[in-house]
Amino acid sequence: MASFNHANDTGSPPAAAATPTLGVGPLPLDAGEFRRQGRQVVDFIADYYDRIDEYPVRPTVAPGFLARQLPDTAPSWPEPDALASALRDVRELILPGVTHWQSPRHFAHFAATASNVGALGEALAAGLNINPFTWAASPAATELETVVTDWLGKALHLPEQLLFCGGGGGTLLGTSCEAMLCTIVAARDRKLAELRGDERMGDLVVYCSDQTHFSFKKAAHVAGIRRANCRVIPTCRESGFTLSPAALQAAVCADEAAGRVPLFLCATVGTTPTAAVDPLRELCAAVAGHGVWVHVDAAYAGAACICPEFSHIAAGAEAVDSFSTNPHKWLLANMDCCALWVRHPTALVAALGTDDDVILKDAAASAVVDYKDWQVALSRRFRALKLWLVLRCHGVEGLRGFVRAHVRMAAAFEAMVRADPRFEVPVPARFGLVCFRLRPDKYWIWM
Numbered sequence: 001m002a003s004f005n006h007a008n009d010t011g012s013p014p015a016a017a018a019t020p021t022l023g024v025g026p027l028p029l030d031a032g033e034f035r036r037q038g039r040q041v042v043d044f045i046a047d048y049y050d051r052i053d054e055y056p057v058r059p060t061v062a063p064g065f066l067a068r069q070l071p072d073t074a075p076s077w078p079e080p081d082a083l084a085s086a087l088r089d090v091r092e093l094i095l096p097g098v099t100h101w102q103s104p105r106h107f108a109h110f111a112a113t114a115s116n117v118g119a120l121g122e123a124l125a126a127g128l129n130i131n132p133f134t135w136a137a138s139p140a141a142t143e144l145e146t147v148v149t150d151w152l153g154k155a156l157h158l159p160e161q162l163l164f165c166g167g168g169g170g171t172l173l174g175t176s177c178e179a180m181l182c183t184i185v186a187a188r189d190r191k192l193a194e195l196r197g198d199e200r201m202g203d204l205v206v207y208c209s210d211q212t213h214f215s216f217k218k219a220a221h222v223a224g225i226r227r228a229n230c231r232v233i234p235t236c237r238e239s240g241f242t243l244s245p246a247a248l249q250a251a252v253c254a255d256e257a258a259g260r261v262p263l264f265l266c267a268t269v270g271t272t273p274t275a276a277v278d279p280l281r282e283l284c285a286a287v288a289g290h291g292v293w294v295h296v297d298a299a300y301a302g303a304a305c306i307c308p309e310f311s312h313i314a315a316g317a318e319a320v321d322s323f324s325t326n327p328h329k330w331l332l333a334n335m336d337c338c339a340l341w342v343r344h345p346t347a348l349v350a351a352l353g354t355d356d357d358v359i360l361k362d363a364a365a366s367a368v369v370d371y372k373d374w375q376v377a378l379s380r381r382f383r384a385l386k387l388w389l390v391l392r393c394h395g396v397e398g399l400r401g402f403v404r405a406h407v408r409m410a411a412a413f414e415a416m417v418r419a420d421p422r423f424e425v426p427v428p429a430r431f432g433l434v435c436f437r438l439r440p441d442k443y444w445i446w447m
């Protein structure tokens with residue numbers, strides 16, 4: 001049986017001498033103890049990676065399996081060497097019930113790529129444990145975020161209009177869904193200000209394709225867009241499941257003719273079903289003059305823009321209002337890290353800025369970035385440290401090599417699937433994604 005027994009409260013109050021105090025309580029982090037425990041955790045993680053390919057990728061467990069094995073309440077006192085016994089429980093109780101996303105045999109969803117420096121960057125940020133919601137709340141953390149988002153934007157060949165050096169700017173959020181929500185809210189408030197009032201809220205319309213990530217509808221709903229005002233434009237196989245500029249334009253014009261107000265387009269570079277790339281330049285041209293905020297969701301495939309041979313997938317981004325991608329998906333930055341760039345940061349700040357709280361006001365506010373005004377929450381993580389480490393320690397060329405290796409593997413796998421008569425490849429492999437299926441008429445070969 002596993003080692004936990006804290007329901008029995010075998011622990012006891014720690015001896016006073018063992019716990020350094022400031023007179024009022026323990027220090028936030030005891031250096032000596034941290035060194036000892038840190039080695040245990042680093043060894044634990046390293047041992048895990050040494051043997052990760054031996055685990056079944058997906059656990060065979062039934063709902064409730066873990067809760068049944070754990071006590072109903074937290075321990076009153078720590079057991080002796082509580083971290084060691086907790087780590088034992090991680091190994092014996094928790095690892096058998098996780099899906100091993102980093103296993104070399106895990107092919108579900110899009111990847112969540114990890115690296116030594118990605119993990120250590122997380123550790124460093126957790127260790128420092130700062131909260132850079134304003135520039136003053138941690139100047140270097142804020143400035144590192146402005147530097148590293150410009151670095152990444154340049155590495156991805158994004159247009160300067162989206163970078164600080166070109167009048168725009170980037171931030172690091174947790175997920176692409178947050179990027180969608182923040183940009184819809186920015187577009188909404190800008191539009192309502194233009195219309196001089198909130199009464200038109202129910203007339204605002206957002207556009208996407210039937211291949212757009214489902215989270216877009218949720219973001220629009222959270223932003224207060226009527227569910228009936230989310231236009232999902234059908235795509236077809238002949239056009240590679242990309243959003244048709246003509247169909248978009250027709251939908252926008254129809255809404256205007258009916259007295260509604262086109263607000264926001266979510267285009268995708270690398271759709272979730274087939275990694276299709278919507279034609280940004282043509283889509284921007286189709287809505288030009290209609291006052292539509294164009295956002296690009298490049299959560300997965302945006303990483304490919306780091307290779308010159310793929311950077312054409314973002315062609316036309318000079319005209320978009322915002323662009324986001326997840327370095328935690330395909331650029332070796334461990335969870336979580338979504339980079340969002342906007343052409344007009346003032347639109348984000350106008351919608352999400354808060355200056356009610358005197359304590360949070362920066363004296364030099366106009367001269368600095370206060371990232372709390374670029375996101376939903378106030379508090380935030382020091383993600384820039386991790387992304388900076390990844391960029392420094394791999395280099396842009398290193399990341400290119402990584403992306404190219406995935407693309408080569410996908411091409412090799414696609415060739416194998418195509419050579420097998422039991423399967424078909426309904427759309428050509430794109431980036432690291434190969435879509436394939438059993439040919440219905442060939443099932444018998446397997447039987």
Ligand SMILES: *Cc1c(COP(=O)(O)O)cnc(C)c1O
Pocket residue numbers: 110174175176177178213215268270271272297298299300326338
């Ligand atoms: C993964 C993915 C998302 C969702 O990303 P989150 O960061 O989990 O919100 C959205 N859009 C696309 C195209 C994706 O690949």
